[in-house]
Amino acid sequence: MEKIINLNADLGESFGAWSMGDDAALLNIINSANIACGFHAGDPSVMLKTIKQAKTCRVSLGAHPSFPDLQGFGRRIMHLSGDEIQAMLIYQLGALAGLAHSQGGKLTHVKPHGALSNLACENMDIAQHIVNAIKNFDPTLIVLAPACSALAEAAQIAYLPTALEIFADRTYTELGHLRPRHEPGAVLHEEQNCITHVFSMLNAGGLVTPSQRIIPTAIHSICVHGDGPNAVHIAQALRTALIKADWKCIPLPAMPIFNM
Amino acid sequence: MEKIINLNADLGESFGAWSMGDDAALLNIINSANIACGFHAGDPSVMLKTIKQAKTCRVSLGAHPSFPDLQGFGRRIMHLSGDEIQAMLIYQLGALAGLAHSQGGKLTHVKPHGALSNLACENMDIAQHIVNAIKNFDPTLIVLAPACSALAEAAQIAYLPTALEIFADRTYTELGHLRPRHEPGAVLHEEQNCITHVFSMLNAGGLVTPSQRIIPTAIHSICVHGDGPNAVHIAQALRTALIKADWKCIPLPAMPIFNM
Amino acid sequence: MEKIINLNADLGESFGAWSMGDDAALLNIINSANIACGFHAGDPSVMLKTIKQAKTCRVSLGAHPSFPDLQGFGRRIMHLSGDEIQAMLIYQLGALAGLAHSQGGKLTHVKPHGALSNLACENMDIAQHIVNAIKNFDPTLIVLAPACSALAEAAQIAYLPTALEIFADRTYTELGHLRPRHEPGAVLHEEQNCITHVFSMLNAGGLVTPSQRIIPTAIHSICVHGDGPNAVHIAQALRTALIKADWKCIPLPAMPIFNM
């Protein structure tokens, strides 16, 4: 069986005069980009530039919608109604899809950002509002969701194409949730640790918990980062290791994604 | 020959807890709505609600994009680059189109708002940036532009379907431009004056200047307003007068609009 | 003993082209204004205008700071750090104090708005961050807080002058907290009910719970509203009833407020 995997990263998180991340470097490593939609980062001009760059690098285009919170970079929880979340999400998807379309590109996936994503991974109600919004906007969009999350479950229940992702630099709880960032060992900083972590999950066919228990799950994509001192370096090393181990890295729309 | 005309108005200009205009009343009068896209008014929830209401009333959906200026309601000129204007415009068109699409609706026209529109009516360079943005987003969209404006000319040069509008309550200069609001006589407040003004232009087949000179132009649409003490009343009276005079009021997409 | 009381209301909640409330009417009824500081409502021009109006009517000036959320009118909970809350609060206090100072006026009290206030009434940690901010900005400012709230307690613990308010149109739980708006009977809509409610508390010297239990508290101020169909009418009737019953309505800085 052919070993295929996707590498994704958050892109286009600059805003106006402020830069963030090394998008140019990441675009040569990843296959799919989660592009900020103006609510936590990414003004219209940044979005357009990012779309153009991604297209040049044959990286598939995804939306990275957020709570409306530039100052907090979408990382602060906001208590919004389900209707507000849905309207706000479609607004962002439409804006990015429109910019993509203007460049002959096409939006093919959605991955919620920050606090909105964290809520959607734990709270089935929020997850369903997000999934409803995506379904009403375009039911062919792939939902890129953390494996074993409420968001993934909601997307699958709604029969949306659902890509399950693991994180190269984040470890899991015994229940298969991401360990909170502030806990020791929650974030892996060493290149070799990240690579070992990813391969242990790919080989096991599931998440690996601290007690080495395996939580079986399909794994379609690996999330890498472009911020942090040596993030790009780690992402590059991971990609090299994957290719060396005969994994083929492909964009999300090329993945055979079914609903289970 | 059948006498057909369109009535358009700006809608969805509430924001969060703040209301503006009497959308419900206007929707029973007009045929096409210019819907705020979040930059000068209209948050995502307001946009969604307005789209639903317009669909129920069989009013066609148009975008009313603006400079990014909530406090100034898009009425303050901002010096943006052409690239910024284009990206900002497509962002707004996409956002509204996405929300419309989520309701089974379709965006069919664009009419710039406020200071952006004023600039586009006078400045061919700005007009062309707006037209380019619309063309790149969706070249089937109707550009709703004031008759005899630079925006109308730019849209026609770009072979975009262009609907030419007159204003029920605004008078013109000898050159066919809107007289600045602060000039005496620039704004008509009386119902009968508005009706007489509109019919004089429809009958003449052109704008009528203060010296009663006629500047010939096609007239596809009449802009009415929903704010102001008796704006809705005037709009209703105008519609009644038009129907009585055998004018048929229809949505913009039903108008036979060609590029000349 | 002289019967003195203060009437306060939220003011200056317009924004740009959008109006809210009947400030002009309220200013002839109340003694102290809680003025929006730009984060949930009230742009700088609205703030300046409100300050001028309040000064003309000899209404004392208070700040009504909020979470940064124009679309949600500050009514949506946001999870901010204590440091963020403190900085954000002082920013707003400073801005309003500066505008007041430019008109020869002086900021004399602070009353948090919306979701920030709700959190501060229940959560001692949030309350203390707010109180710290006020203390660091100006320890002579009066904290206007609901009677029996965590905010009132935190203010008193910090030795800030603390004015305790009751609500003319809101009923309480058995614990002395405001009943949530969505509960039946939580909001009083009838003029006579509001007046009876207020007098029962003033006469009892405490909050009156649904079981007619009295929770003793000092009462320095009564909060009235200017939005809603007959809010101004109720406020006026309450003021008339108070004066008829020999209550003297005075601005907050004229109240003898001590820390207990």
Added chain:
Amino acid sequence: MEKIINLNADLGESFGAWSMGDDAALLNIINSANIACGFHAGDPSVMLKTIKQAKTCRVSLGAHPSFPDLQGFGRRIMHLSGDEIQAMLIYQLGALAGLAHSQGGKLTHVKPHGALSNLACENMDIAQHIVNAIKNFDPTLIVLAPACSALAEAAQIAYLPTALEIFADRTYTELGHLRPRHEPGAVLHEEQNCITHVFSMLNAGGLVTPSQRIIPTAIHSICVHGDGPNAVHIAQALRTALIKADWKCIPLPAMPIFNM
């Protein structure tokens, strides 16, 4: 006669998760900081942090108010009324002064930012609105203005303490205005050129035009920058050269500034 001069720079231009400039390095070089006030950069938390850092380094505190335009970093002209400019300015001054005050610090100067500054340097009407706002807020504040600008003139006419600045890395027109950035030679990139440029002006007692004409002016301050590849390096070198040449670098409030 003692040779005294001030070095100033724009600080606190980060926003939320986005960083800008090397404030820590600059604070060891300059004597006075122009701190962003939240309208083009600098959220309340960034402002508070910057104030703390500046105080630690004994750098005097100034406000750097701007048009309300985060995306454009305050560099895009906006057409605001004089009343809007005044209210917006006092809002920002008050916010920063409040945060400074909460740290036991004091705001001592004002320097407009970006497009607002450019307008104020050319347009006496705009300059006077800015000066009026400052005067109404606190007439003891020093206006830090480019030498030979309309802003400097307006401040002096209003009897505000006015510090005149030159730019280490910018050259002038024959009329004594800054040459537009896009013109060749407008910006100096070499350390030695900047130092030579500054000393030629200090020694001449005036601006030096391209034809080597001298436009006499008092010079109280030199503006240096912290962005750009070697800006901090140039600023440090300039400071070293000044000290070597027996110039004493002091904060603005220590400068003997009179109105002439």
